[in-house]
Amino acid sequence: MAAARNLRTFGGMSTSVHALRGFRASLLRFAPDHAQAIFDQDGLLVVGPGAAGIQKVVAVGPYADVAPHYPGLAVEHLPGRIIAPGFVDMHIHYPQTDVIGAPAEGLLPWLENYTFPHEKRFSAPDYAADVASFFIAELLRNGVTTALTFATSHPTSVHALFTEAQKHHMRLITGKVLQDRHSPDGVRDETEQSLVDTETLIQQWHGVDRLGYAITPRFAPTSTPAQLRGAGELAAKYPEVWVQSHVAENLGEIAWARELFPESASYLATYADFGLMRKRAVYAHCIHFDDSDRALMRESGAVAAISPTSNLFLGSGFFDYAGADRIGFGYGLASDVGGGTSFSPFHTMLAAYYVGREGQTKTGLSLSPQHLWWQHTAGAAQALDLAGVVGNLQPDCEADFVVLNPQATPLLARKTAQANSLDELLFAMIVLGDDRLVERTQIACRSS
Ligand code: GUN
Ligand code: FE
Numbered sequence: 001m002a003a004a005r006n007l008r009t010f011g012g013m014s015t016s017v018h019a020l021r022g023f024r025a026s027l028l029r030f031a032p033d034h035a036q037a038i039f040d041q042d043g044l045l046v047v048g049p050g051a052a053g054i055q056k057v058v059a060v061g062p063y064a065d066v067a068p069h070y071p072g073l074a075v076e077h078l079p080g081r082i083i084a085p086g087f088v089d090m091h092i093h094y095p096q097t098d099v100i101g102a103p104a105e106g107l108l109p110w111l112e113n114y115t116f117p118h119e120k121r122f123s124a125p126d127y128a129a130d131v132a133s134f135f136i137a138e139l140l141r142n143g144v145t146t147a148l149t150f151a152t153s154h155p156t157s158v159h160a161l162f163t164e165a166q167k168h169h170m171r172l173i174t175g176k177v178l179q180d181r182h183s184p185d186g187v188r189d190e191t192e193q194s195l196v197d198t199e200t201l202i203q204q205w206h207g208v209d210r211l212g213y214a215i216t217p218r219f220a221p222t223s224t225p226a227q228l229r230g231a232g233e234l235a236a237k238y239p240e241v242w243v244q245s246h247v248a249e250n251l252g253e254i255a256w257a258r259e260l261f262p263e264s265a266s267y268l269a270t271y272a273d274f275g276l277m278r279k280r281a282v283y284a285h286c287i288h289f290d291d292s293d294r295a296l297m298r299e300s301g302a303v304a305a306i307s308p309t310s311n312l313f314l315g316s317g318f319f320d321y322a323g324a325d326r327i328g329f330g331y332g333l334a335s336d337v338g339g340g341t342s343f344s345p346f347h348t349m350l351a352a353y354y355v356g357r358e359g360q361t362k363t364g365l366s367l368s369p370q371h372l373w374w375q376h377t378a379g380a381a382q383a384l385d386l387a388g389v390v391g392n393l394q395p396d397c398e399a400d401f402v403v404l405n406p407q408a409t410p411l412l413a414r415k416t417a418q419a420n421s422l423d424e425l426l427f428a429m430i431v432l433g434d435d436r437l438v439e440r441t442q443i444a445c446r447s448s
């Protein structure tokens with residue numbers, strides 16, 4: 001009888017309570033499909049092996065409600081801590097880990113003088129593996145458990161990052177950069193071979209463990225029409241694979257793209273013309289848009305990776321939240337390291353608040369702390385078509401989570417102790433938080 005009582009059913013499987021683990025702390029999560037946060041002051045998170053062998057959330061809620069259903073459950077008590085979903089970074093460049101903080105007169109000189117010369121180094125497998133290892137450790141230290149990241153044009157850079165992410169059981173998406181023109185020797189690839197390499201990498205890595213592939217044209221100005229056409233054909237052939245690129249970041253970049261593709265209705269429309277706008281297509285920046293561009297985003301199902309620290313650092317401009325919401329296309333937050341200045345989701349959320357407030361070039365608004373947090377967790381997951389998989393702690397989500405210590409610094413402790421509402425608590429962490437706030441990052445390890 002005792003054994004029967006200890007059997008819980010989920011995911012179509014009966015599992016002994018002994019295969020489950022509980023974590024008791026304050027709990028932050030989001031309503032499905034909603035930027036509304038749910039906070040349990042004294043919560044219980046129960047995780048256990050899911051159908052694919054990956055640890056999943058089995059139950060979550062107030063301790064007093066959930067605990068009685070799991071007699072005998074081994075519970076780790078984390079008093080004073082907050083368990084929250086692992087952060088999702090929608091756009092980052094792992095090979096630019098060492099490019100952070102490179103000064104330049106805007107995007108194009110920054111690419112030419114710092115980024116392209118640095119990315120050449122990733123043709124060397126040992127160098128790529130070394131940076132990949134540091135990069136993954138830095139993501140995890142900052143509480144980022146899923147990332148959509150650029151590699152370089154060298155297939156070896158993709159192997160290095162997938163290999164490292166696989167070691168950590170991470171859900172991570174990357175792809176070989178496509179750039180067959182207007183790029184220096186050492187990073188420029190060759191049209192036919194680049195497409196063959198992309199398809200080989202898709203077949204080798206997409207769907208292996210928790211890994212996903214992204215077809216990755218750098219941006220329209222560094223690809224020939226033939227390369228973009230080939231990328232679009234692969235995007236149609238492999239609809240489960242992601243697409244990632246950059247668009248409408250900088251006025252000089254836009255002028256260049258318009259010169260190179262004058263037949264397209266806009267810079268963004270160039271991507272649509274080559275079959276690169278669809279669900280699971282993620283465009284970084286999306287700053288200098290008009291309403292036709294916004295409508296194209298909405299209608300195609302493509303989404304924006306808003307990269308506020310990068311946009312402030314490079315002086316690119318300010319993402320128009322009011323415009324995006326008026327037309328209604330999907331978006332989430334991204335660090336865009338190394339144009340971006342920090343791996344920390346707290347720094348990115350604060351920069352997003354600054355960008356939202358800016359009211360000289362567009363409507364200024366005050367994004368709520370819940371909305372900012374959602375953009376970097378459940379909202380980012382939804383934009384990546386991974387809602388219910390990562391970025392939240394609802395039942396059946398993969399159990400990637402962070403343990404936050406709101407006492408981590410004297411000022412954090414002082415400020416969070418005075419919070420009178422969930423918004424005040426979250427905002428104190430967004431404004432004052434960094435890697436010190438992240439006490440632990442838990443990845444949903446394979447249980448078998
Ligand atoms: N546009 C094309 N390449 C890049 C890049 O590496 N970073 C940013 N921020 N924009 C780009
Ligand atoms: Fe970028």
